[in-house]
Amino acid sequence: MRAMRATWDIFCNVVDNYGDIGIAWRLARGLAREHGLAVRLWVDDLHAFHRIWPAIAADAERQASEGVTVCAWRMPFAAAEPAQVVIEAFGCALPESYLAAMSLQAPPPVWINLEYLSAESWVAEHHGLPSPHPRLPLTKYFFFPGYTAGTGGLLAEADLAGRRAAFVRTETGAFWRRLGLDTPQPGELRVSLFAYENPALPALLDTWAADTRPVTCLVPEGRAIPQLAAWLPVSALQAGDEHRRGALRLRILPFLDQDTYDCLLWACGLNFVRGEDSCVRAQWAAHPLVWQAYPQAGTAHWVKLNALLARYTAGLDAAAARAVADLWQRWNGQPDTPDMAQCWAAWRRQQDPIERHARAWPERLAAAGRLTDKLVDFVENKLR
Ligand code: TRH
Numbered sequence: 001m002r003a004m005r006a007t008w009d010i011f012c013n014v015v016d017n018y019g020d021i022g023i024a025w026r027l028a029r030g031l032a033r034e035h036g037l038a039v040r041l042w043v044d045d046l047h048a049f050h051r052i053w054p055a056i057a058a059d060a061e062r063q064a065s066e067g068v069t070v071c072a073w074r075m076p077f078a079a080a081e082p083a084q085v086v087i088e089a090f091g092c093a094l095p096e097s098y099l100a101a102m103s104l105q106a107p108p109p110v111w112i113n114l115e116y117l118s119a120e121s122w123v124a125e126h127h128g129l130p131s132p133h134p135r136l137p138l139t140k141y142f143f144f145p146g147y148t149a150g151t152g153g154l155l156a157e158a159d160l161a162g163r164r165a166a167f168v169r170t171e172t173g174a175f176w177r178r179l180g181l182d183t184p185q186p187g188e189l190r191v192s193l194f195a196y197e198n199p200a201l202p203a204l205l206d207t208w209a210a211d212t213r214p215v216t217c218l219v220p221e222g223r224a225i226p227q228l229a230a231w232l233p234v235s236a237l238q239a240g241d242e243h244r245r246g247a248l249r250l251r252i253l254p255f256l257d258q259d260t261y262d263c264l265l266w267a268c269g270l271n272f273v274r275g276e277d278s279c280v281r282a283q284w285a286a287h288p289l290v291w292q293a294y295p296q297a298g299t300a301h302w303v304k305l306n307a308l309l310a311r312y313t314a315g316l317d318a319a320a321a322r323a324v325a326d327l328w329q330r331w332n333g334q335p336d337t338p339d340m341a342q343c344w345a346a347w348r349r350q351q352d353p354i355e356r357h358a359r360a361w362p363e364r365l366a367a368a369g370r371l372t373d374k375l376v377d378f379v380e381n382k383l384r
Contacts, residue, residue, distance in 0.1 A: 006110075006383065007038045009083035011073065013092035014045035019294070021049050022258060022277040024089045026155050027114070030372040032067035034158055037376075040083065042073040052258045085110045085379050088140070103136040110382045111138055112375070117145040117154070117276050119308040124150035128378065143378065145371055147311055152378075153369035154280055161362065164266050164285065172267050179218075179253060180240070184269075188214040192268045194278055195224045195292050200331050202231050203340035209246035210341070211348075216249045218264065220256055228252075269355075272331075279308075283365055288324075288351075288358045290331050305332050315364075316357050323350040 008031060012024035021043060028041040043049050046058040055065050061072045071080075077095035082102045086109045088094055094102075102109050115126075127144040145152045157163075167175070176183050184190050191208075195201065201224065208215040219228060221239055228250065229237045239254040256264060261278070265271050265285035273282040274292040282289035291308065293301035309328055313321035323346040330337040337343065347354065 006085050006379070007040075007083040008085040008087065009040045009042065010087040010089060011042045011092055011094055012044070012089045013073070014043065014048045015090075017275060017294075018048060018052050019275040019277050020090055020092075021045070022052055023114075023155065025049065025053060025258065026277065027087070027089075027372065027375075028068045029066045030155070030157060031376070034372060035376050038069075038083075039067075040069045040071055042071045044073040046070075046072055051255055052261075054257055082109050084383075086112070087375075088113045090114065090116060099133075099136060099138070103133075103138050108138050110379050111140045112143045112379070113140055115142055115144045115152075117280065118304050119147045119311050120304065121307070124148055127151045141378070141382070143375060147308075147365070147368050149367060149369060151368065153371045153374045154365065155277070155371045156280075156284055156366075158370070160284055164262075167263060167266050171263075175263050175267055179264075181216075181218075181251070184216070185214060188216060189270060190216045190268045191218065191270045191272065192264050193217050193219045193224060193272045194222065195272055195274050196295065197223055197227060198292060198331065199333060200340060201227050204331070204344070205231050205245070205248065205250075207341050207344040208248040211247040211344075214247050214249065216251065218251050218253050218268065220253045220261070220264075222255060225252070283312075284362050286359050286362050288354045290328055292331055302329075302332065302334055305329070305334075312361070317353060319346075320350040320353040320357065323347045324354060 010024055010028050012020055014020050024041060024043070028039045031037045032039045046056060046060070049056045050058045053065065056070060057063055063070050075095065077097050079101070080098065082098060082105055086094070086102060088111070091113055102111065123144045123146040126142060127146065127150065129142050131140045131142065133140065143152045145154060147154070173183050208217065219225070225237050229235065232243050232245070232250070234243070237252050239252050241252045243250045262281055265282050265287070269287055271282040271285060271287060271289045272292065273279045273289055275294045279289070279291045291305065293305045295301055305328060309325050313324050316324065326337050327343045327347045330340055330343045338346070
């Protein structure tokens, strides 16, 4: 049996935010579109799904979208014949009844836990390791996305670079009009901001307001809005609202669908991103980025942040690398970093080399390989 003919089930439990469903959806779409696979995506929160992909109906038990069968994951779990390949996204714990049904299949399904992405070096050593089920005759494999060839690679569509290049060449003006915005003025920096609540945000806004050149900050509706409202200050903010403070123009956007958000990353000169998926998309976008790592207990997210910083800044000259690192670390609340005004001034001084580096970065990133291709290869090897 070849994976190309296999059926696939992907299970996604939305813990919070949009990363779980964002990644599961990107993966499901990619497997269906590029590998012609029959993919069912089981999701326990279709409301979150609807936010990133409005074509999804939040109340449908089963629906088709982009060549994927989307199923509502309800408990108790109705009997379903297991697929030949089962992806458990981020250790979401498969329904017991489904696991039992898997153990009765001959041969048993290829069962894979899709892990979170990290740039840390241990990832390559753990990628692909098996773990036998304690009771059932099943083996789960751990599939680690990552930044090096020895990992599971990164999510990216085969035509991503081409679509981005075509957009930048011919579609940016129309995109800004679609969002109700003008095209950037000479010297204007257009920034997208996707962030968790962040104690560093007011200082960043102060700094932008005091910039010598215009900064337009575009914020899709979400968790940063209350802090923005408090800083302005205004009682509330909603999509379409615009406020000016000094050099800063702040504009609230509606939450965009996943593909349109990509266009925003391609169109802006600097992208503030968070979590996992938007961070990778911003890297593929070939513009400078500032990453806010998903906050974890203690300082675990600082370790992740510094691991990506080390990879991302390798090859930049020392002053530019320092400017990138200081701004990312200040944004993530790391101690012993200069204050925000100093970080921003240094970033501005290094903006040209940082932009050149960002343009060249996707080519280096591609060396990690594409996650969908690597996953299909991995499964084909197990099915042999
Ligand atoms: O939403 P997130 O903070 O998700 C997080 C992280 O993935 C984190 O690692 C995980 O542990 C936690 O969830 C549970 O950030 P992320 O990963 O960037 O996911 C956001 C998704 O939302 C991404 O697919 C892009 C999409 N998006 C839109 O579709 N429209 C938008 O307007 C915006 C801002 C994002």
